[in-house]
Amino acid sequence: MAFGFDGGREKRLLVLPALFDEANKLRRQTVEVLHRLDLSGIDSFMPDMPGCNESIQPPEQQALSNWRDGAKAAARHFGATHVLAIRGGTLLAPAGLPGWRFAPTTGSKILRSLLRARTISSRESGVTEKIDELSVSARQKGIDLAGWTIGAKMFAELESAVANRDSQQAVIDQTEIGGSGLWLRSEPGEDPEQADALAALVAMGMMAA
Amino acid sequence: MADASPQIGWTGCAGFAAKLRAHNLPPGNPQLEGDFHQMTIEPAKEPVVAREEAVNSPLPVDQNLRAAGDEAALVSAHAPDRSVVDLLLRDILRDVLALEAELVAEFTGETGLFGHLPELDSMAVATLFTEMEDRLEIIIEDDDVDGEMLETYGGLLAFAEGKTVIDTIAPDSSN
Numbered sequence: 281m282a283f284g285f286d287g288g289r290e291k292r293l294l295v296l297p298a299l300f301d302e303a304n305k306l307r308r309q310t311v312e313v314l315h316r317l318d319l320s321g322i323d324s325f326m327p328d329m330p331g332c333n334e335s336i337q338p339p340e341q342q343a344l345s346n347w348r349d350g351a352k353a354a355a356r357h358f359g360a361t362h363v364l365a366i367r368g369g370t371l372l373a374p375a376g377l378p379g380w381r382f383a384p385t386t387g388s389k390i391l392r393s394l395l396r397a398r399t400i401s402s403r404e405s406g407v408t409e410k411i412d413e414l415s416v417s418a419r420q421k422g423i424d425l426a427g428w429t430i431g432a433k434m435f436a437e438l439e440s441a442v443a444n445r446d447s448q449q450a451v452i453d454q455t456e457i458g459g460s461g462l463w464l465r466s467e468p469g470e471d472p473e474q475a476d477a478l479a480a481l482v483a484m485g486m487m488a489a
Numbered sequence: 490m491a492d493a494s495p496q497i498g499w500t501g502c503a504g505f506a507a508k509l510r511a512h513n514l515p516p517g518n519p520q521l522e523g524d525f526h527q528m529t530i531e532p533a534k535e536p537v538v539a540r541e542e543a544v545n546s547p548l549p550v551d552q553n554l555r556a557a558g559d560e561a562a563l564v565s566a567h568a569p570d571r572s573v574v575d576l577l578l579r580d581i582l583r584d585v586l587a588l589e590a591e592l593v594a595e596f597t598g599e600t601g602l603f604g605h606l607p608e609l610d611s612m613a614v615a616t617l618f619t620e621m622e623d624r625l626e627i628i629i630e631d632d633d634v635d636g637e638m639l640e641t642y643g644g645l646l647a648f649a650e651g652k653t654v655i656d657t658i659a660p661d662s663s664n
Contacts, residue, residue: 301612389619397615399631404611410631426612460584464620466613469587 281334282354283311284325285318291486293317294360294377295326296351299368299390301397301426302463303332308470309462310366316479322486327354329372339429340422344387344437348372362486363449367463375444378489380482382452383461387441394425415439452481574625574650581620585613598643603636614639627652
């Protein structure tokens with residue numbers, strides 16, 4: 281399954297959304313950006329990674345490597361000419377596809393936030409857990425973090441995951457579109473001005489190509 | 490230090506930190522003084538860490554201080570200006586809590602955080618710490634996290650200031 285706008289147009293954008301908790305917080309905003317790109321004459325496709333959203337695959341059996349394969353397969357399937365990867369989605373972006381990495385992060389930072397949320401939540405309920413100890417166990421048996429089931433292989437791969445150094449994608453930092461990152465907020469939200477700015481950068485790049 | 494603000498206090502405008510980063514200007518720059526209002530914290534209520542004015546010491550000063558065994562001066566020399574940490578921390582809270590900059594600028598040492606602000610659930614606290622690590626260039630350990638540091642803005646600021654001092658000095662502390 282994929283969300284997107286397909287008008288059979290020439291400019292076709294593969295969108296790799298943020299991962300895990302940030303996926304929830306950024307989905308509405310990401311869709312806002314895609315709406316704007318549609319109005320600019322750009323087709324876009326945001327696939328569900330295996331084990332996420334509408335996918336019926338078991339989440340605990342997923343790994344970053346098969347998500348990367350999924351991203352490549354989606355790029356081929358939709359005939360993508362460009363990619364826009366957001367936050368953790370940058371870890372999945374096919375290196376050969378030109379495009380953008382918006383506010384890229386690393387696998388270890390994603391895990392650290394999720395692990396910390398779990399230790400804080402456990403502490404509130406009177407259970408003491410340590411990030412280091414949880415990590416050791418997660419590498420063996422996988423772990424549930426913020427409602428996401430992360431298998432052992434996924435956890436281990438995320439720990440060292442960074443965006444492909446050889447990729448052709450330009451980085452867009454949050455400062456370039458103004459305001460503060462919506463993934464920082466405790467609730468999902470949207471920001472029309474930020475959506476305008478990000479869509480404009482991408483649309484200008486794709487139209488110039 | 491001639492160009493530092495003579496009063497003990499902090500500057501209450503979150504946008505200032507962005508300017509600071511954008512222009513790489515030291516705090517207390519007279520050009521910017523008119524752009525934000527200054528507030529004074531009563532010393533009794535003020536977190537005490539790193540109250541000394543910051544000096545961006547070059548390495549030789551470090552060595553002299555280390556040689557003299559003057560740890561207090563060393564800490565002082567490395568402590569970032571308290572207003573810098575304060576402003577960065579307010580920026581982070583504004584972003585994480587999605588509050589207006591004006592509201593965050595009014596936070597005092599006693600402003601309640603965890604347990605007082607509904608936005609600050611466990612995931613938000615985790616995000617807050619991750620941003621503090623990134624922007625203040627510190628590492629927050631499991632054992633650092635206790636109720637006191639999250640109870641009030643003053644507690645969190647004192648923690649952040651303590652961390653920025655420790656983490657700045659730590660790389661050389663084995664010498």
